[in-house]
Amino acid sequence: MNTPTDNAPEAPRGCPVAHHGAEPVRLYGPEAATDPAAIHERLRKEHGPVAPVLLEGDVPAWLVLGYRDNRRVLDNPRQFTRDARTWRDWREGRVEDSSPLIPMVGWRPDCVSQDGEPHRRLRGAVTDGLQEAAVRGIRRHATHFAHKQIDAFADAGRADLVTDYAEYLPMLVLTRVLGLPEAEGRALVESCAQVLKGGEDALTHDARIHRILGELVARKRSEPGGDLTTALLEHHAALDEDEVVSHLRLVLIAGHTTTSNLLARVLELVLTDTTRLSGLISGQLNISAVVEEVMWNSPPLAVMPGRFATSDLELGGHRVQEGDLLVLGLAAGNVDPEIRPDAGASVQGNQSHLAFSAGPHECPGQSIGLAVIEIAVDVLLHRLPGLRLAVPPEELTSTASTWESRLDRLPVEFGV
DSSP, X not given: OOOTTTTOOOOOTXXXXXXXXXXXXXXXXXXXXXXHHHHHHHHHHHHOSEEEEEETTTEEEEEEOOHHHHHHHHHOTTTEEOOGGGOHHHHTTSSOTTSTTHHHHSOOSSGGGOOHHHHHHHHHHHHHHHHHHHHTTHHHHHHHHHHHHHHTTTTTSEEETIIIIITTHHHHHHHHHHTOOHHHHHHHHHHHHHHHHOSTTHHHXXXXXXXXXXXXXXXXXXXXXXXXXXXXXXXXXXXXXXXXXXXXXXXXXXXXXXXXXXXXXXXXXXXXOHHHHHHHHHTSSOXXXXXXXXXXXXXXXXXXEEEEESSOEXXXXXXXXXXXXXXXXHHHHHTOTTTOSSTTSOOTTOOOOSTTOOGGGSOTTHHHHHHHHHHHHHHHHHHSTTOEESSOGGGOOEEEOSSOEEEOOOEEEOOO
């Protein structure tokens, strides 16, 4: 494995981490794609709970690794704003609007990009809309699409539960929530994945998402229905069209990618542990306990963008400057030895993980995602007798981007 200086180029002029004599490490590239956790731990040893890093395009940032430091950033929007218009490297032209980071880090007219009263106004509309969607039958939609996905491979006796199940099921449920046709939902899976993956195609796929959702909003203005799009259009907060489209995009990307990733990880844990599998099938083990364990050890979003320092301050022993970008190491924070000296100890009943973020911007749709996962696992286990992993557990691999680590495949066999 490379040492921190092996893949750390000289920091450019104006780079906030260069001001402190620190050597930044890339959070993207071949090593980051295969073993991001090793990079996080190496950074923790070298720099402590906060470390200088480079994001795609060698854009400088601080990676927050410590649990308490993550909570400080997440809980204090006055010190660490979500408003990317304060990002110094972007303001001063070192980050172009064409950067693949912009779809994840840049400012948008949605509640994630705002603080204070603007955030409360927009988040209230989203929360109300999601609550209405949940009342209208999230579990019914999840059950319907779970059976429909399983029907496609039930007679084969084998399947890949990533590509045949977890990758599409949450999106299909979201099509019902948003009011999208099912076919458009399937097409959007690739675009959501590319936005999180980054690279030169990220902006193209982000534009595709905006186009499809813009057309949806136009349809719902003339043909309202019982969906989130209509709820946002009719909400008393009076969102304009850009705000509606931006929030649909937010729900689509965040809701699909995190739920599909979490579902795959839950299934991986269940199928690599026969005790858990038999416990779930017999009813002696509750699926929520398994989900909780995964949220601690393999959160669906490993690194969350982004916060921006509103003034010069100290964080984790480093001097952070006004306008610096910080990204939140949710996975690293969850295994911080300061709070989990024994990483193998049970976390059952402990919901203080960072998987859903924290503070004013904590995920408002987490109950919907958890409902989809519970239904997905329950239907799968009861539809497929003798479900078992088709390869040794050590053959399962993952591929990471800056923001997440996704299971590549989960091949299984079962009776027919």
